[in-house]
Amino acid sequence: MGRYMVKRVLMSIPLLLVISFLTFVLINLSPLEPAEVVLQSQGVPKITEELLEQTKEELGLDKPFFIRYIHWLIDCIRLDFGESFVTGKPVWSLIGPAFLNTFKLTMVSSVIIILLSIGLGIICALKEGKFIDHSVRGISFFLTSMPPYLLASLMIWYFSVQLDLLPTSGMTSYQSYILPVTVITISYAGIYFRVVRSSMLTNLNEEYVLFGRASGLPERLITMHVLRNSLQVAVSVFCMAIPIILGSTVVIENVFAWPGLGSLSVRAILSRDFPVIQAYVLLLAAAFVVFNTISDMINAAMNPKLRNDL
Template sequence: MIRYIIRRLLVSIPVLLIISFITFVLMSLSPMDPAEVVLKSQGIPVITDELMEETRKEFGFDRPFLLQYGDWLMDSLRLDFGTSFVTGQPVWSLLGPALFNTVKLTLISSVAVMILSVLLGVICALHQDKAVDQFVRGISFFLTAMPSYLLASLLIWYFSVKLDLFPTNGMYSYTSYILPVLVITISYAGIYFRVVRSSMLRQLSEDYVLYARACGLKEWRVTARIIRNSLHVAISVFCMAVPIILGSTVVVESVFAWPGVGSLSIRSIVSRDFPVVQAYVLIVAVAFVMFNAISDILNAAVNPKVRNDH
């Protein structure tokens, strides 16, 4: 198992290098010169060629591309993503607190999504094609098809404006988490519970279920074994749910004015603050790669056939 973990982590290294290179290339693809962005953000009314040249030298934009990339990559390993073009502050001083707020929202939402997905998936599988199964699937199709900003707006109107129960924006207390978490949970649980339901239905048709019941094993023990075996299949899905939610909180954070990395990335894109955008893209991409590796390792831990095949 240790050899498999080491081998799986080593495979992730070239993927991370490719992602970092593509992320750095994004800045060079912009039609606007980075030096011009810096000068405009500083409020300089007249931008001359001399100022452009001085700015390029100051920020190292005149250096060979690969040297710039190498320095940026080594600095990024120390969480030094450079300086914001707009504020002049270190990128991590802006990104760190915002990322912490987004991670808190992501983790709470991910746990809620997993719990609700397993609960609904088990209920629907045990009542296949009955009224409760059809009702849950119908409601889930409707809610997952609804744009998250529309769902958020409806919840704000009802729970915040009409009932005055929860705040409409910001992050002031535990009540501020309820509506954003509810929006994310509703949006994703309707997708992931189908994975649990499908896995449960496959397990219900296995021979061991028939044998267990024929031997007189209590139904709750049979159901518990079915659920345990079904969750093996759902491990990869739930592991990848975390970075997916992390990268898709932009809309929710914008609607609820959540001081997270999604809101910060939107402001940075609008203002062409390339270092912040680069750092955001790199962090989200790294999260996808790492959680994919974690899902493979967990699958190998519960299913020896996986690590033997590799």
């Protein structure tokens, strides 16, 4: 088991390298000249050829592509993502706190989504075709298909404006979490509980359930066995859900004025702030790799068959 863990972690290193390279290439494929962006954002009235050359040299953009990549990569490992073209501040000082804010929001939502999905998934699977199964699926279908920004606006209007119970926006106290977390949970739990439900149903049709029942085991024990096997599928889905939510909070963050990655990245893209965009893409890609590794490890711990595969 320990050997599997070490191997699995080592395997993610080349993956991260490939991702960093792709990130760098893609940003550099952009038709815009970074030096021009810098000058524009500094408000230089007339951009001459001379000035461009000078800026390129300052930013190290005159060096060959590969050298630039290596420099950038080494800096990234030291969490130095360069300086923002627009504000001139170190990128990490912008993206670090924003990432933390989004991460908090994501983790709180994810924990609730996971617990809710498992709970609802079990209930619906055990009561397949019964009233409760139909109603949970119906309600969740209705809620999931509502666009998050509509749901968010409605909730702000009702809970914050009409009832004046919760803050409308910002990140001031634990109360600020309630509305955004609820909106995120509603958008995702409806999808993920179906994964648990269908995986439970698949397992309930397995032979081992029949043999367990034929051996006279109580349903409680059988459900535990089924749950353990069903969650193996769900673990991968849940672990991937975390980076997905991390990367897709843009709408929620903008509606609730959450000082997180979503708002930051939109601003960076609009002002063509390349170092910030680069750091954002890299950070999210790394999050996917990290959570994928975690999911594989949890799965290996739960499913003995997987441990031998590596």
